[in-house]
Amino acid sequence: MQDATYLQLKEQIKAKLIAGTYEEGNRIPSERELAKTYAVSRMTAKYAINALVEEGFLYRIHGSGTYVSGRSLTNKVDVGEGAPLGKGLTAAIRYSGKKSKDQILSGRLVKSSPEIQRNFPKSRERLFFELWRIRYADDEPISLQRAYLPFSLFPDAERTDFTVVSLYDYMQMKGLLPVTFTTKLTFIKVDGIEARNLDVEDGTRVFLFEYSGFTASGKMVEFTRSYFRSDQIRFNFLTRSRD
């Protein structure tokens, strides 16, 4: 099918862009050359390139060709579709050409509360490890994250230095790395401690991502609430029709 072919080609070219096979600033092969290399029609190659231009991976110079962009067309960090998938925020920040830094605000055990219970609906845990951290891009706070892990699954989390090991590296060491997620995105106003830590004024509207992480066996191991500054990230989406 035409649609599947162009999407496959788009992903193949995108993989080469991410891998650096086609380097920033260089011209990529023409539609004719791509069509020949990948044994597709020239129209399929054209659609694949158009899609990558829209997503900011490529740009055209009239009469000259199509070139590899620096990806970061704005000064924002790209998250969502088109960001380095599955690599986390650190990779997204670096991919946008910025330096990534974390600041741990607190890591402590907290008793379960109605709010935590709502987000771990099947759990009878009484204690959770709560980790607050700020994610920076070039010294600018872009995200405030509050993660909850069940104490019974991560009993030594409180003793772990999360400035040395990443949360997901730690969870992987425990054999409890989340591999599937449910996500909810809303747009809320922050004030108080959230606003202060994000370095925004009270009442500023931000992206709120709430996600639950599950291991391959379906065990829920994480609930995280991530506030993202809207002036610092660009959230890209891609929806597909089910028909």
Add this chain to the structure above:
Amino acid sequence: MSKKIPVIERHIKEYDSFTSLVQKNGYSLKNKIMLTETLEINNYYHKYLHFPIGALLFHMKRLRIVEGIPVMLENIYIPIELVQGIFKEKLFGIDFHKLLAEQYKLPVGETYGEIMIAHVLPEEAGILGLDPEETVVVIKGTAKRPDGLVFEYFEQTALPELFVFKE
């Protein structure tokens, strides 16, 4: 605004028309067509639509009213050569994307774009009943046919409470 704003759940990776989403969430929907016109494709629209600069676009601005509350302003831009005769259609009270799919062979295969938080424009504030200092959720991007042809550029300005995206 005193009325409770309806909340519409939508999947972050699956396409559904707004009309369908409103129905699935159990709400009533009315559309108010505020403007239809032709425009020339300039550099901005060309970047998204890949049709020649100077070619004509169909532009429709409409207000989405859910449960009696104006919740979203929508601007749709489609190269006129893809929708010849669109001005003769009844655009009020229909699912516009169903019309595009059935009459103009423009079914949506995928949409791609950006979700942002932005300050409301004065015209939008008046229509959506927002304070001029308020922020809104802006969703902008393109729609493609399953064969990859980009046929629409859209911009939606929604009340921030309207959408909950889920995956």
